[in-house]
Amino acid sequence: MDKNENIIELIDVRKVFDGDTVAVESFNLQVKKGEFVTFLGPSGCGKTTTLRMIAGFELPTSGKILLNGEDISKLPPNKRPVNTVFQKYALFPHLNVYENIAFGLRLKKIENTYVNKNGETYVKREKLTKSEIDKKVRKALEIVDLEGFEKRGVSTLSGGQQQRIAIARAIVNEPEILLLDEPLGALDLKMRKEMQIELKKMHKKLGITFIYVTHDQEEALTMSDKVVVINDGEIQQTGTPTEIYNEPINTFVADFIGESNIFNGTLVGKLKVKFCGATFNCLDDYEINQLVDVVVRPEDIKICTPEEGQLKGRVISSVFKGVHYEITVGIGKFEIIIHSTTDAPVGGIIGLRIEPDGIHLMEKVYTVNKYDGVITKTNKVEFGDGEFECDVTCLYAGSHLDEEGYLVTAQGEKLDLTGTEVDVEVDTHDIMMSDDLSSGGAQGNIISMIYKGDHYRYIVRTEDNEEDYVLSCPDMWNTGDLVGIIIPKEKIKLSLKVTEDGK
Amino acid sequence: MKLRFNRKQLCIPYAVFLVFFVLAPLFVILYYAFTDGQGKISFSNFANFFTNTNTLGTLLYSFSLAIVTTLVCLVIAYPTAYILARSNLKKKYVLLLLFILPMWINFTLRITALKEILSLLEGNISAYPFLNSVIGMTYDFMPFMILPLYTSLLKLDKSLLEAASDLGGNKLTVFLRVTLPLSVPGIISGMTMVLLPSMTNYVVLDMLYNSTYIMGSLIGSYFSAYDWNNGSMISLVLLVIIFIVTLVTNRFSDKDSNARGAVL
Numbered sequence: 001m002d003k004n005e006n007i008i009e010l011i012d013v014r015k016v017f018d019g020d021t022v023a024v025e026s027f028n029l030q031v032k033k034g035e036f037v038t039f040l041g042p043s044g045c046g047k048t049t050t051l052r053m054i055a056g057f058e059l060p061t062s063g064k065i066l067l068n069g070e071d072i073s074k075l076p077p078n079k080r081p082v083n084t085v086f087q088k089y090a091l092f093p094h095l096n097v098y099e100n101i102a103f104g105l106r107l108k109k110i111e112n113t114y115v116n117k118n119g120e121t122y123v124k125r126e127k128l129t130k131s132e133i134d135k136k137v138r139k140a141l142e143i144v145d146l147e148g149f150e151k152r153g154v155s156t157l158s159g160g161q162q163q164r165i166a167i168a169r170a171i172v173n174e175p176e177i178l179l180l181d182e183p184l185g186a187l188d189l190k191m192r193k194e195m196q197i198e199l200k201k202m203h204k205k206l207g208i209t210f211i212y213v214t215h216d217q218e219e220a221l222t223m224s225d226k227v228v229v230i231n232d233g234e235i236q237q238t239g240t241p242t243e244i245y246n247e248p249i250n251t252f253v254a255d256f257i258g259e260s261n262i263f264n265g266t267l268v269g270k271l272k273v274k275f276c277g278a279t280f281n282c283l284d285d286y287e288i289n290q291l292v293d294v295v296v297r298p299e300d301i302k303i304c305t306p307e308e309g310q311l312k313g314r315v316i317s318s319v320f321k322g323v324h325y326e327i328t329v330g331i332g333k334f335e336i337i338i339h340s341t342t343d344a345p346v347g348g349i350i351g352l353r354i355e356p357d358g359i360h361l362m363e364k365v366y367t368v369n370k371y372d373g374v375i376t377k378t379n380k381v382e383f384g385d386g387e388f389e390c391d392v393t394c395l396y397a398g399s400h401l402d403e404e405g406y407l408v409t410a411q412g413e414k415l416d417l418t419g420t421e422v423d424v425e426v427d428t429h430d431i432m433m434s435d436d437l438s439s440g441g442a443q444g445n446i447i448s449m450i451y452k453g454d455h456y457r458y459i460v461r462t463e464d465n466e467e468d469y470v471l472s473c474p475d476m477w478n479t480g481d482l483v484g485i486i487i488p489k490e491k492i493k494l495s496l497k498v499t500e501d502g503k
Numbered sequence: 504m505k506l507r508f509n510r511k512q513l514c515i516p517y518a519v520f521l522v523f524f525v526l527a528p529l530f531v532i533l534y535y536a537f538t539d540g541q542g543k544i545s546f547s548n549f550a551n552f553f554t555n556t557n558t559l560g561t562l563l564y565s566f567s568l569a570i571v572t573t574l575v576c577l578v579i580a581y582p583t584a585y586i587l588a589r590s591n592l593k594k595k596y597v598l599l600l601l602f603i604l605p606m607w608i609n610f611t612l613r614i615t616a617l618k619e620i621l622s623l624l625e626g627n628i629s630a631y632p633f634l635n636s637v638i639g640m641t642y643d644f645m646p647f648m649i650l651p652l653y654t655s656l657l658k659l660d661k662s663l664l665e666a667a668s669d670l671g672g673n674k675l676t677v678f679l680r681v682t683l684p685l686s687v688p689g690i691i692s693g694m695t696m697v698l699l700p701s702m703t704n705y706v707v708l709d710m711l712y713n714s715t716y717i718m719g720s721l722i723g724s725y726f727s728a729y730d731w732n733n734g735s736m737i738s739l740v741l742l743v744i745i746f747i748v749t750l751v752t753n754r755f756s757d758k759d760s761n762a763r764g765a766v767l
Binding site for chain 2: 055056076086087088090093103104107108169173
């Protein structure tokens with residue numbers, strides 16, 4: 001192999017279903033030969049679609065997939081040297097175990113070199129012989145530890161055994177890449193743990209590149225060399241399990257991988273961050289006064305005496321979890337979750353310490369909501385799939401509205417604003433949600449919620465054009481709730497769009 | 504007093520029906536088949552059946568007509584069912600309905616209409632009796648072939664086809680090695696449902712001026728000549744043939760008893 005040791009490379013891959021549903025967006029990834037790569041993300045995030053594009057079941061809408069440097073984006077699945085282990089095994093019910101595993105081998109043609117009478121060598125593409133197939137099938141059964149199952153019908157096997165046969169059927173073809181689509185999803189916990197270890201062993205033994213799809217973060221961290229965290233069709237972070245866990249790049253990754261406390265913080269000095277009412281030393285360098293999200297893992301918080309603590313709080317609850325206690329501590333209006341091997345009495349006052357390397361800062365992704373809006377006939381503003389009352393006089397300094405609804409500028413000019421395009425800005429804490437759908441200017445479903453110590457950060461997405469509203473709210477709602485969006489009139493900041501002709 | 508039925512009591516109407524209209528006639532047939540005109544036990548009817556070249560010829564003709572009809576149905580129905588089941592067409596239920604719709608129109612009316620079309624195409628339709636009978640029966644029994652095929656193809660797990668192509672199969676191999684074998688229950692079920700009625704449905708032949716006897720018309724002719732004994736024997740032999748065919752085919756479709764179920 002040449003210097004380019006990436007076995008597979010995805011360049012700007014994008015997939016759109018039915019014309020407007022974006023499943024995967026600007027996906028860029030390089031996988032090295034022999035790596036164990038995991039696509040991790042919540043369901044519907046586009047991880048399986050990406051895998052299916054590598055397998056050839058879906059064609060990317062745009063972008064390229066390179067295998068050993070060659071573009072394979074348009075090749076049908078049977079022309080790709082990759083094999084898939086399907087989520088529900090997809091074993092052929094009309095064939096027995098042996099025939100299932102031999103399926104790919106019987107279709108395969110290999111190049112054999114012969115020497116003819118004149119001493120010239122020539123290459124002939126031939127099918128595998130019966131004994132070659134037999135040897136390979138038996139070897140594959142041996143790898144998955146199911147020798148002697150050749151004659152069994154697939155429906156007589158247990159879930160775990162079917163899973164192994166599915167793996168054997170894929171690896172027997174000696175693919176360059178093995179794709180696994182949530183292969184352990186249907187197994188019970190104990191079986192899943194066993195198979196995780198076995199898959200890892202198999203990966204080491206075979207030296208094949210594995211691309212594994214899962215929504216189980218623990219599975220991803222246990223098995224992979226490299227984890228690709230995906231959300232909403234986009235890669236959030238790529239890195240080793242330790243990197244992903246210890247240095248999450250944004251709050252989504254921090255929240256999805258393991259448990260975390262997420263707070264709003266402000267930089268108050270060089271390497272000093274203030275959150276929960278106290279100032280801490282940190283390792284991430286940001287500008288002073290920068291607003292940041294602060295992520296602290298529950299196990300990075302140490303309990304000490306109230307005098308020694310950087311923070312002081314009352315224990316709200318303590319739950320024994322086997323290896324550790326999960327202790328919830330209330331500090332003012334904030335709540336912090338701690339994992340500790342020692343218990344703390346409920347109701348007692350304790351001190352908390354966080355070392356600088358336990359504090360992860362990340363730039364705030366959402367500080368303000370921005371939309372393109374249009375002024376309607378009734379001097380309301382239309383944006384984000386909704387129509388809101390607004391104060392149009394803020395568009396022109398010193399202007400006022402006359403009785404007919406026309407805007408009169410400071411110079412006395414009368415303007416009809418209908419159809420005027422404006423930029424709309426709304427702060428995250430100025431948006432409210434309501435059960436009463438008709439009370440708001442727009443409505444949508446809560447698609448994400450992250451707890452930030454004293455409040456939740458929600459993202460509400462409208463149904464029609466999938467516009468997002470990011471908002472903070474101290475009350476707890478459920479993901480999936482359909483809510484009305486209320487924005488007070490004075491909190492909607494409008495500004496005229498700067499057009500080319502300067503109007 | 505409250506009306507209460509247990510399960511046994513609810514069976515009574517059907518049991519009565521069964522006794523009077525299925526079991527009793529069967530015994531009557533058995534009685535006539537193995538007696539002569541005077542009511543004495545005799546096996547001459549049985550011997551007649553297998554020595555009479557007329558009867559055997561009719562059996563052969565019925566079989567060939569039924570088999571050709573079944574094969575034509577299969578050849579037309581399979582691709583249709585395949586396309587209907589595999590396509591993502593929003594209108595596919597409308598299409599399916601169009602194929603089923605003829606079943607809802609009285610069958611004599613359908614055949615009469617077909618007769619008009621055929622005479623328009625062929626002129627003298629009595630010149631092609633076999634062909635016309637095949638066309639008529641195919642027309643008549645097509646839905647019985649399409650429905651089981653459609654159901655069994657619809658149930659086919661798409662991931663199996665993906666797996667087959669993932670393992671190196673091109674479109675033809677995937678069809679031959681996965682789709683076709685897995686639709687065998689549907690094929691068997693459809694074939695049974697076309698083969699058996701097309702051996703006996705002589706009304707189609709009558710209406711299309713095919714004067715050759717098939718099993719149905721042969722039995723009819725004996726009965727109308729008041730030869731109960733030979734007529735019964737032929738019915739009995741046909742019954743046994745159908746029983747054997749069903750027994751054999753059930754063996755194949757056992758695994759997939761749902762294939763028979765229709766979607767509409």
